[in-house]
Amino acid sequence: MIKFTLNGRVVETKAPATMRLLDVLREEFNLIGTKEGCGEGECGACSVFVNNQLQNSCLIPIGSIAGAEVQTIENLIETERFKILDESYSIAGGVQCGFCIPGMIMASAALLSNNPQPSEAEIREGISGNLCRCTGYNMIVDAIKLAAKKGDGVWQKK
Ligand code: FES
Ligand code: FES
Known part of the structure; x- marks a missing residue:
């Protein structure tokens, strides 16, 4: 067991x-x-x-x-962090077929928890282990930028 x-x-x-x-x-x-x-x-x-x-x-x-x-x-869905990511991905159009999105959201949360104000290069590096076949990544990067802005103060909390 x-x-x-x-x-x-x-x-x-x-x-x-x-x-x-x-x-x-x-x-x-x-x-x-x-x-x-x-x-x-x-x-x-x-x-x-x-x-x-x-x-x-x-x-x-x-x-x-x-x-x-x-x-x-x-x-994660129960958390304020998820709410911020969910809204940001919607606004930025970061979700298409959705298959990659649970993993992408986990990677986004991990990135922002470790680095609440990432540069674009750091965002791209942070999601480099997650493949998306639909979005071309730019909308996902925009979603994470927005989540960093909207979640100011939230990502720092443990
Ligand atoms: S299913 Fe685990 S990394 Fe692709
Ligand atoms: S939205 Fe389809 S694989 Fe990412």
Whole structure:
């Protein structure tokens, strides 16, 4: 049995230790906001926070998660940070098909939490692990700039 904290709640799973965190989240806990794109650590669609660090859940065996804190998009949605990102992505037209967006939002939140006033180059670097096939990235970059402005003071809070 592997015990860990998932979205603020202590949970246990009987999944084999080599099963991917991504599959445990989606199949056992029905947290389907975390997407599978490449399955190889290249696209960022499966991004979650593990101990507050942005990680690709397709690369993490559940056995290594024992005792860790995992946060998915379903939990981020409850926060003021999400509200700011949601509004900013809407205003900037940063969402098209939407497949990359949960991972992109996780990456945006990680970026702004570490660097509340990023330069454009820092924004592009911050989302460089997340692929989007639709937007050409410029609207996503605009969304993050707007979220930095709208969320002034919010990103600094722990
Ligand atoms: S599905 Fe994990 S990085 Fe692409
Ligand atoms: S909005 Fe379609 S992949 Fe990004």
